[in-house]
Amino acid sequence: MDTVLSGIRSTGHLHLGNYFGALRNFVNIQDKYNCFFFIADLHSLTTHPKPEDFHASVRIILSEYLAAGLDPEKSAIFVQSSVPEISELYVLLNMLSYKGELERTASFKDKVRKNPENVNAGLLTYPVLMAADILAHRANWVPVGRDQEQHLEIARVLARRFNNFYGADVFPEPQALRFGSDLVKVPGLDGSGKMGKSEGNGIYLYDDEKTIHRKVMKAVTDAGPAVPDSEMPEPVKNIFTLLELVSEPSTVEFFKEKYRNCSIRYGDLKKQLAADICRLTLPIRERIDDIYNNDDYLRQVTRAGTERARASASATLKEVRKAVGFREF
Ligand code: TRP
Numbered sequence: 001m002d003t004v005l006s007g008i009r010s011t012g013h014l015h016l017g018n019y020f021g022a023l024r025n026f027v028n029i030q031d032k033y034n035c036f037f038f039i040a041d042l043h044s045l046t047t048h049p050k051p052e053d054f055h056a057s058v059r060i061i062l063s064e065y066l067a068a069g070l071d072p073e074k075s076a077i078f079v080q081s082s083v084p085e086i087s088e089l090y091v092l093l094n095m096l097s098y099k100g101e102l103e104r105t106a107s108f109k110d111k112v113r114k115n116p117e118n119v120n121a122g123l124l125t126y127p128v129l130m131a132a133d134i135l136a137h138r139a140n141w142v143p144v145g146r147d148q149e150q151h152l153e154i155a156r157v158l159a160r161r162f163n164n165f166y167g168a169d170v171f172p173e174p175q176a177l178r179f180g181s182d183l184v185k186v187p188g189l190d191g192s193g194k195m196g197k198s199e200g201n202g203i204y205l206y207d208d209e210k211t212i213h214r215k216v217m218k219a220v221t222d223a224g225p226a227v228p229d230s231e232m233p234e235p236v237k238n239i240f241t242l243l244e245l246v247s248e249p250s251t252v253e254f255f256k257e258k259y260r261n262c263s264i265r266y267g268d269l270k271k272q273l274a275a276d277i278c279r280l281t282l283p284i285r286e287r288i289d290d291i292y293n294n295d296d297y298l299r300q301v302t303r304a305g306t307e308r309a310r311a312s313a314s315a316t317l318k319e320v321r322k323a324v325g326f327r328e329f
Contacts, residue, residue, distance in 0.1 A: 004033040004177060005139035007040035007080065007130065010061045015202035016277070017186040017195030019068065020245055025143060025179040027069035035075035036137050036309060037065065042080045042087070043129060046122045047115075059292060064205055066301065067287035076312075078305035080133065085313035090125075090132040092324060096161050097128045097154075106150055131155035134174050135162075136313040141177035152176055168323035170316070184245065187238035191220030203277060205284050212281070216274035221266040232259065239269060246276040 006026065014023065026037060039058050049057065058079060070077055080086060102108060102124050112119050122129075127150075134142055134155045144152050152174060159171035185194050188201035195202045203215055220235040232240070236259070243252050251272060258264040291297060 001032075001034045002140040003036065003137055004029060004141045004143065005036040005038075005134055005137050005174075006143050007038055007043070007133050008061060008065065010039050010041050010044050010057045012057075012197060013060060013204045013206045014064045014068075015195055015197070015204045016242075016245070016281075017188075017202065019205060020184055020186050021145065022143065023065065023068050023070075026065075027071075029177075030071055030074040033141065036139065036312070037070055037075055037077050038083075038133070038305075038309065039079045040130075040133070043126060046111075046118075046120060046126060048118065059298065062298065062302070063288050063292040064284075066291050067284050068205065072301040072304060076305045076308035077301055078309045079302060082302065082306045083136070083309045083313055085310060085317045086129075086132050086136050088317060089136050089313070089320060090129050092320060093128050093132055093135070093158050093162070094125055096158060096165060097125065099124070101154075101157075102127065105154070107147065127151045127154040128158070131158045135159055135171050136316050137309070138170075138172055138316055139174050140172055142174050143177045143179065149176065162320075162323075166323040168319070170319050170323055184241070186245070187241050189215060189219035189238075191235035191238065203281075205281050206288055207281070208285065209278050209282060212277050213271075213274045216270050216277065217267075219270060221270070236266075239266075239273060243269070243273050243276070246280050247272065251276070 006022070026035070029035065039061055041054070041058050044057075062077070062079070066072070066077070105127055107126070108124060111123055130148075130151050131154055134152075135158070142148075142152055142155075156173045159173050163169055163171055187193070188195040188198075189203070190198075190201045193201075203212055207215070219239060221239060240252065240256070240259075243255065255264060255269050255272070258269075
């Protein structure tokens, strides 16, 4: 069985864009692959989060993934910093990573532009740590969005370079795993662009019913009434895209027909959308609370996940150390 691995950044709550873009797909592949899912807490240190908030943010994201259907019986679910083998591999891969190539990474240049006061070495070597995550488990497949493709390419380069440099066939080259629904760009509620973290644009799995209704009713739709045979305006298209994700096909068709014959009332459309989002997310929200407050369960899940991850990574590191030339006396 092939191995799939994905790291999850531990910043903030998950929104519907995260759910439909990644999480739902992770849930669905757990029977087909040997899966490793982890919270990338080491990566998040590049932005210097406060120690007093650090654990809570890991706990939130872990609870949300579990509530949405990541299954610890099937997948290894763990926190990156609990697997020291990753850090060891990171050190070794750093020796094969060149300043020039890391500086050319789009994400690095972007961070430098946005935060010129915090250009730390961890930021520069962020893709090396990500390569260590992947290669530690000799993963075959990595689900990545567009923004991570370049990082995955660096992981491939490092796998190849390591194998060549040390004359050992330790690492397979990890490939991007694409889901059909990757093509669905989940739009935000502000009429343009994709769902993100900016205020008023996103709906979170953890939003309560009132919040969801308020956000959806405020969503941008259209300036005037629908015009016969005209192209649907972007904001209205976005509402329909969301509806297609959360509602029954017959519901979508019902409103499309109303749009076509110009009898649509955007208030009704949005009320339906809000109700159908609630139907999807409110049960998840309830489970998030249960899991977040269940110390025993979280301990059990992460212990089992860490054990599996360390077994896999230490088997790799054994070969790596041998290839590099470390010997015991
Ligand atoms: N960099 C990824 C992101 O920002 C998170 C991540 C860390 C990751 N390590 C990884 C993703 C390994 C895939 C594989 O989303």
